[in-house]
Amino acid sequence: MEFINPNKVFGLGTGSTVNYLIKEIHEAYVSKGQSITAVSTSEETTNLARRLGMNIIDLDQVDELDVVIDGADEVDPKNNLIKGGGGALLMEKIVASHSKQFIVIVDDSKIVSKLGKFPLPIEIVRFGSEKTKSSVEKLLSRLGYQKPKVYFRGAPSGKYVTDQQNYILDLHLNEIEDVRQMYQGLIGIVGVVEVGLFIDMAAKIIIGDTNGSCKVI
Numbered sequence: 001m002e003f004i005n006p007n008k009v010f011g012l013g014t015g016s017t018v019n020y021l022i023k024e025i026h027e028a029y030v031s032k033g034q035s036i037t038a039v040s041t042s043e044e045t046t047n048l049a050r051r052l053g054m055n056i057i058d059l060d061q062v063d064e065l066d067v068v069i070d071g072a073d074e075v076d077p078k079n080n081l082i083k084g085g086g087g088a089l090l091m092e093k094i095v096a097s098h099s100k101q102f103i104v105i106v107d108d109s110k111i112v113s114k115l116g117k118f119p120l121p122i123e124i125v126r127f128g129s130e131k132t133k134s135s136v137e138k139l140l141s142r143l144g145y146q147k148p149k150v151y152f153r154g155a156p157s158g159k160y161v162t163d164q165q166n167y168i169l170d171l172h173l174n175e176i177e178d179v180r181q182m183y184q185g186l187i188g189i190v191g192v193v194e195v196g197l198f199i200d201m202a203a204k205i206i207i208g209d210t211n212g213s214c215k216v217i
Helices: 016-028 044-053 089-096 127-143 180-188
Strands: 010-012 037-040 056-058 068-070 104-107 120-124 149-152 165-172 193-196 203-210 215-216
Touching: 010 016, 016 044, 016 068, 037 044, 044 056, 068 089, 089 120, 089 193, 120 127, 127 149, 127 165, 127 180, 149 180, 149 193
Parallel strands: 010 037, 010 068, 037 056, 068 104, 104 203
Antiparallel strands: 120 165, 120 193, 149 165, 203 215
């Protein structure tokens, strides 16, 4: 909340952690008559924010966002992230890349020595999706990952479809040895739209613990 200027347009991430922030913004500003304008990273966030009286506008309506606040699934010692567990990684990355400051809020269970225990999501186009999945598996084998498990999110009951009408593949890798190599390899595959590795993007990480205190790194 301290990083939000209610007089400037800011970005709201997606997920259960950000939902708490949205409710706090409502209590601190909207409920007292302050007009709040933000850019959203998902239909889920848009629906909640509008229900609580916030103005949600398109990213193309602003030159640059003052700040974007979002959660993360994992954070490594270099503040690199895995994001996309909520299925909004493409929109989250686009919005974060057009902000003056990208701030991440997590609890201390998300802090890891190496990324990868949380499945790495990648967003892919629906056309030729099985071929894209096969290309991803071949890349992982070339990078030395033994029998990597790659699954369509939501399968077999029904493949999960993102707000941008794409599929998500979840990569179960246990540990990612080289995050830059992994990102460059995956993003170079035709059919891959974006990868849930957020490298050198987070300006600050706010970490909460079970005692209710927090620290900023």
